[in-house]
Amino acid sequence: MTEDSKQSEKTLLDWAAQLCPDSPRKRIKEWIASGRFCLEGRVVTKAGLRMADPGPALTLGKPEKSAVAWGHRKRIHPKLVLVYLDSDLAIVDKEAGLLSVPTENQAKTSALEVLSNYLNDSRGEATRRSFFGSPDAIKPLPVHRLDQYTSGILCIALNDVARRHLIRQLRSHDFLREYIAYGDGDAPQAEGSWRNYLKLDERGYDQELLHEPVDGATEAITHYKVEEAYARHHVSKLRIRLETGLKHQIRIQAAANGMPLIGDRIYHPGTQKAVAKKGAKLPYGFKRQALHAATIGIVHPSSGQKIKFQSKIPGDMQLLEERLRMAQLQA
Known part of the structure; x- marks a missing residue:
């Protein structure tokens, strides 16, 4: 030269x-x-x-021959399905029991690691070239998370710029997150909102629910609508929309408002007692909190288009609903 x-x-x-x-x-x-x-x-x-x-x-602009987006369901792990993929983000559908992201205290596999392993598999070089323009390793980045025993869809960023855009949407409450939950109790009205203050303990694990703001507390806002009421068992099927998204927010607020989630081992008193008593039957026979992340809606970080993803409730929640409905018909 x-x-x-x-x-x-x-x-x-x-x-x-x-x-x-x-x-x-x-x-x-x-x-x-x-x-x-x-x-x-x-x-x-x-x-x-x-x-x-x-x-x-x-x-x-992206090269014409590149795959702009990939949008069919593919199981990449026994507990994880890849729903959508492009060069900015991935949408995955997680089953209960799988962590969302790695944690210090648990050596279990997470959705983030499963996606990373899938994208960076040596056999997937052609896929990385078509989506990302390079065979270089991809580093999935967390945007939000679901509790280990909450099922449903999760959004994961695939570059720093996309992550910043998505987190900005979370903070401005433009990131749509809707859940289906089964609360063990009667809702006071067909729809409403829960507003409380939550404060994590020093370990960052347990939440304290407060009705007034104090130092270190953050306002938690959750909106709910009753989709179906099972009067015989006093159970409410709820569609819940998060405005804020704090740790255990839905679970602790539902319990504080007289509708602890069926199967919740921290906030449902009946489930707590059954777990403590060896061999006792769990209420409704349900083994985890009856909570499913059903809908995500975002503004795409690059295109600016509004996109929405939905997930059907999994088999264990379908069976729970069927049992509740049959009991209602027999009443």
Whole structure:
């Protein structure tokens, strides 16, 4: 390479800025990191990459031959189904018992690790090239989480820029999260909201529910609607929408409002007693909290489009509902 050609080299960010003169460099850098620029039809993500003038070979937008999105259900683990995948995010459907993210105290597998192993499998290099423009390893990043024994859909970011966009939506309450739950109690009205303050203990494990704000407490807001009432057993099937999303929020607020979730081993008194007494029958025979993350709705970090994903309640909750409905018919 001659000295003149070296001097004519600039970074990818410099050339991209020339291509988009009306956009701030900071935003262009984010676009590069999220894979929105292509060089000779391949995605490039390193803003500091030096090169001579690429001319028309540098374009804004994904290459036409790349897979824009993958949207069919594929089981990638006995307890995890991949629902949707693109270069920014993945949507997975988790069964009860699988952790969402790794924790310090538990060496069990998590949904985040399962997805990482799947995406970075040596046999999947072609897939990584088609989605991410490179065979380089992908690092899934948590956006939110579900309790280990809560089932349902989970959103996972696949780059830092997408994660920032999605977390911003969470904080501004634009990230739709709806759940189906079975509360052991009668709802006072057909729909309403729960507003309390929650404060974690020093270990960061147990929540304390408060009715007034104190130092270290955060307001928790949950909206509910009764989808069906099983009067014989005084059970309410609830559709719940989170406005805020604190640890154990739905579970502790449901219990505080007279509808502890069936099977909840922390907040349902009957389940607590049965667990403590060896061999005792669990209420309704249900082994985990009857809570399922049924709907996620987001604004896509790159396209700006509103997209929604839904998950049917799993088999154990279907059987619970069937038993409740049959008892109702026999009343």
